[in-house]
Amino acid sequence: MAQQSSHRPRSARGGKPARRGKDHRGTSASAGSGRRSAGSPAGSARQAAGRSASAASASAASGAAHPAGAASGSGRSAGTTSDAAPSRRKLKDSAGPCPIMRACGGCAWLGIPYRKQLIRKQEAMEELFRPLIERMGWDAAIEATCGMGSKAGDPGKAPVPRAFRYKAATPFAPGPAGAVRSGFFARGTHTIVPAPSCAVEAPGARHILNEVARVAERLGIPAYDEDARQGVLRYAVLRMGWRTDEAMLTIVTARREVPHIEDLARELSSIDPRIVCVAQNINGREGNAILGRETRVLWGAPHMKDELLDCTFAISPTAFYQTNPQQTEVLYRLAIEGMALEAGDVLLDAYCGSGTIGLCAARDAARAGKAIKLIGVEKNPAGIVDARLNAELNGLGPDEASFMATDATEFLRDAARSGTHVDVVALDPPRAGSTPAFLTAAAELGPRRIVYISCNPTTQVRDLEILGQQGYRLCRLTPVDMFPHTEHTETVAVLERS
Numbered sequence: 001m002a003q004q005s006s007h008r009p010r011s012a013r014g015g016k017p018a019r020r021g022k023d024h025r026g027t028s029a030s031a032g033s034g035r036r037s038a039g040s041p042a043g044s045a046r047q048a049a050g051r052s053a054s055a056a057s058a059s060a061a062s063g064a065a066h067p068a069g070a071a072s073g074s075g076r077s078a079g080t081t082s083d084a085a086p087s088r089r090k091l092k093d094s095a096g097p098c099p100i101m102r103a104c105g106g107c108a109w110l111g112i113p114y115r116k117q118l119i120r121k122q123e124a125m126e127e128l129f130r131p132l133i134e135r136m137g138w139d140a141a142i143e144a145t146c147g148m149g150s151k152a153g154d155p156g157k158a159p160v161p162r163a164f165r166y167k168a169a170t171p172f173a174p175g176p177a178g179a180v181r182s183g184f185f186a187r188g189t190h191t192i193v194p195a196p197s198c199a200v201e202a203p204g205a206r207h208i209l210n211e212v213a214r215v216a217e218r219l220g221i222p223a224y225d226e227d228a229r230q231g232v233l234r235y236a237v238l239r240m241g242w243r244t245d246e247a248m249l250t251i252v253t254a255r256r257e258v259p260h261i262e263d264l265a266r267e268l269s270s271i272d273p274r275i276v277c278v279a280q281n282i283n284g285r286e287g288n289a290i291l292g293r294e295t296r297v298l299w300g301a302p303h304m305k306d307e308l309l310d311c312t313f314a315i316s317p318t319a320f321y322q323t324n325p326q327q328t329e330v331l332y333r334l335a336i337e338g339m340a341l342e343a344g345d346v347l348l349d350a351y352c353g354s355g356t357i358g359l360c361a362a363r364d365a366a367r368a369g370k371a372i373k374l375i376g377v378e379k380n381p382a383g384i385v386d387a388r389l390n391a392e393l394n395g396l397g398p399d400e401a402s403f404m405a406t407d408a409t410e411f412l413r414d415a416a417r418s419g420t421h422v423d424v425v426a427l428d429p430p431r432a433g434s435t436p437a438f439l440t441a442a443a444e445l446g447p448r449r450i451v452y453i454s455c456n457p458t459t460q461v462r463d464l465e466i467l468g469q470q471g472y473r474l475c476r477l478t479p480v481d482m483f484p485h486t487e488h489t490e491t492v493a494v495l496e497r498s
């Protein structure tokens with residue numbers, strides 16, 4: 001699975017090549033020189049599969065300011081098409097679905113009917129997974145891609161997904177006479193395209209982000225200048241509740257000390273009544289990663305709340321939480337179905353973020369009278385703090401759900417060494433995928449099922465082959481469209497012990 005990013009190669013403003021950065025799903029978002037090849041199956045496979053494993057690296061503390069990169073939580077990397085020139089179709093439609101789509105380039109597929117987008121994604125997944133399935137002799141179905149409101153191959157008109165991103169971000173840059181510019185990085189550059197609104201973001205999100213710039217201007221807080229490495233305000237990241245009326249605003253500053261910080265916090269909090277938390281993240285490092293290591297709450301609660309599958313989740317400013325909540329429910333339902341939990345099972349949820357998948361599964365099992373024991377592992381300590389609170393919020397005590405802040409591979413190795421009993425393993429790694437050591441240890445634990453949720457099918461194919469060699473067989477693969485109008489596809493793979 002994902003966070004959007006301002007990760008764009010630089011050219012127009014700084015004239016320098018982009019530095020490698022990471023998006024909100026822990027993805028590198030470096031310059032891409034790939035060519036658009038959506039028309040060919042190979043091209044679509046590469047596009048829909050996303051980025052190369054080598055380009056991805058883990059960082060829970062990164063994000064992106066551009067809808068597509070952000071959307072996918074994926075940045076741009078060599079060998080993909082995202083930084084290629086807009087297609088003819090896109091140029092033609094530039095005045096249609098979105099007034100800035102040509103300049104912004106975030107939703108590269110916005111000009112393609114949604115029904116066709118889903119078919120392309122389906123073809124790409126077939127092309128990517130079919131050779132592995134045949135090589136391994138698996139009898140596994142690649143199911144129809146679950147889109148927003150329709151599936152790949154459904155007849156008739158498909159709905160046009162809008163307003164599905166509940167996480168949004170903006171970079172800031174200095175304008176003339178103390179102005180603070182906000183918007184999206186134009187494709188392939190660090191030039192900011194102003195965005196009065198965004199069709200794929202939650203209602204009101206873009207207005208809030210633009211208002212941050214107005215507040216900064218009023219208070220004389222300068223935007224950060226990447227080239228001169230001067231100024232203060234770098235980004236704002238906004239998360240909005242899907243099933244709650246809450247929002248959380250995090251400003252990213254180049255240094256801790258910010259002039260008029262109390263006034264800033266107060267004014268930011270009053271931009272929109274939904275804002276329950278205003279946080280400051282400090283990122284003084286060069287590079288494209290949005291978030292730095294230090295975060296403090298400036299105003300309000302330490303987190304906001306949202307709901308998924310009848311569970312309540314507290315989300316703090318730097319913990320991972322999915323961007324498209326409607327499709328997250330689809331993704332999680334598929335994962336829970338794939339787990340086929342029985343009463344008394346031990347479920348290991350690896351790369352668990354704020355504990356959401358495992359907690360939804362545990363609650364679902366408990367509601368069906370099949371209480372299980374959940375163990376979650378995640379390397380971002382902020383995610384684990386949230387996960388423990390989330391267990392409590394959902395009525396699960398420490399005997400029913402425990403969470404460890406550590407590297408998933410280390411944890412699995414230790415668990416395999418000590419012979420920990422596990423019935424089902426769920427894993428949802430960042431775009432780089434998992435590690436051979438994790439996968440080998442997971443197989444050594446001998447779970448009945450392994451459910452692998454992926455935001456990067458290319459690395460998932462690699463990892464599934466390792467699991468196959470370790471005695472697991474794929475029985476079901478379902479693509480899910482978490483990021484309409486982009487090339488990205490997520491997948492849920494269900495494996496059984498052979």
Ligand SMILES: C[S@@+](CC[C@H](N)C(=O)[O-])C[C@H]1O[C@@H](n2cnc3c(N)ncnc32)[C@H](O)[C@@H]1O
Nearest residue numbers: 001058060320351352353378379407408428430
């Ligand atoms: C795609 S997110 C999935 C989070 C969660 N499953 C969800 O659905 O919200 C991947 C998570 O893996 C975490 N992560 C990355 N590398 C890790 C590692 N080596 N060990 C444990 N967790 C890691 C990230 O911090 C992030 O929270």
